[in-house]
Amino acid sequence: MYYIGVDIGGTGIQAGVVDNQGKILFRTECKTVVKKGFEGILDDIKIMIDKLLEENNLNMKEIKSIGFGVPGFINKKGLVTCVNLKWDGESFENELKRRFPNVEIHGENDATVAALGESKFGSMKGADVGVLYTLGTGVGGGIVINQKVFSGAHGLGSEIGHQVIGENYFDCNCGNNGCVETFCSATAIIKYSQKLIQEGRKSRILDLAEGDLEKINAKMVFDAYRENDIVAIEVITRFKSYLAKTFANTINTLDPEIISIGGGVSKASDIILDGIEDLVRKYVLYKKEDIAKIVCATLGSDAGIIGAAFL
Numbered sequence: 603m604y605y606i607g608v609d610i611g612g613t614g615i616q617a618g619v620v621d622n623q624g625k626i627l628f629r630t631e632c633k634t635v636v637k638k639g640f641e642g643i644l645d646d647i648k649i650m651i652d653k654l655l656e657e658n659n660l661n662m663k664e665i666k667s668i669g670f671g672v673p674g675f676i677n678k679k680g681l682v683t684c685v686n687l688k689w690d691g692e693s694f695e696n697e698l699k700r701r702f703p704n705v706e707i708h709g710e711n712d713a714t715v716a717a718l719g720e721s722k723f724g725s726m727k728g729a730d731v732g733v734l735y736t737l738g739t740g741v742g743g744g745i746v747i748n749q750k751v752f753s754g755a756h757g758l759g760s761e762i763g764h765q766v767i768g769e770n771y772f773d774c775n776c777g778n779n780g781c782v783e784t785f786c787s788a789t790a791i792i793k794y795s796q797k798l799i800q801e802g803r804k805s806r807i808l809d810l811a812e813g814d815l816e817k818i819n820a821k822m823v824f825d826a827y828r829e830n831d832i833v834a835i836e837v838i839t840r841f842k843s844y845l846a847k848t849f850a851n852t853i854n855t856l857d858p859e860i861i862s863i864g865g866g867v868s869k870a871s872d873i874i875l876d877g878i879e880d881l882v883r884k885y886v887l888y889k890k891e892d893i894a895k896i897v898c899a900t901l902g903s904d905a906g907i908i909g910a911a912f913l
């Protein structure tokens with residue numbers, strides 16, 4: 603038997619046929635055309651999956667289940683809400699079952715799904731309790747307990763990017779102030795660099811951005827850090843300090859075996875992981891005991907497809 607994993611993103615949808623070893627055998631992708639609406643996007647997915655099977659001489663009878671990662675949440679009634687897709691309590695489970703009547707359908711938040719992928723076949727393999735933080739434009743995450751995703755009593759849990767960990771000088775997209783996302787995302791790194799430069803600080807970051815503040819990206823800040831740029835060091839030190847507080851909260855709450863970091867920012871994992879354990883220890887309650895290993899995710903963007911397949 604095979605499994606299909608579908609990773610629905612804000613701009614693109616990726617799908618793959620996965621074997622029971624977590625290997626993606628065949629894959630395909632299409633654009634997410636938000637203006638087609640909920641049903642239009644599900645129709646696109648149906649066409650895409652039928653074509654993927656046909657092209658590879660597979661039959662739906664050979665597929666055990668289809669799992670979906672969505673950039674939002676699915677509640678316990680099977681209704682999906684994804685703000686950036688303009689889906690508001692849509693009938694996810696029913697509409698998918700209508701399109702794929704003879705196969706099991708599962709769905710979860712995309713970062714939660716990626717955590718499952720990492721837990722089954724990647725950086726958190728073998729851990730009874732693992733937590734993935736995806737550090738990208740925002741901060742998402744997933745909690746896996748005994749190889750199962752944990753999303754709480756109402757399907758709303760594991761939004762670990764919106765733990766409030768301090769006061770920040772700008773608000774989170776969610777409307778709150780002080781979310782992890784506003785301290786530990788690529789956006790946070792970019793905004794704080796821009797702030798310091800606007801305040802008159804000289805920085806190599808601005809050279810790398812060809813003098814245009816708006817062109818600054820997180821990679822430039824890490825590159826400047828490697829060149830010992832004082833502003834970049836200040837930005838990354840602040841980022842790591844809040845990341846350490848966040849991980850300490852997770853350790854105090856769940857005491858996982860592994861905390862894994864994924865997402866675009868984790869490409870600089872050598873800088874992020876360097877000395878992070880000592881920083882985390884400053885904030886955990888039981889400072890002398892063993893604490894979670896902090897590692898880098900290994901499946902990259904495939905975690906979404908693989909995790910979805912195994913929901």
Ligand SMILES: [Zn+2]
Pocket residue numbers: 763764774775776777778781783
């Ligand atoms: Zn928030």
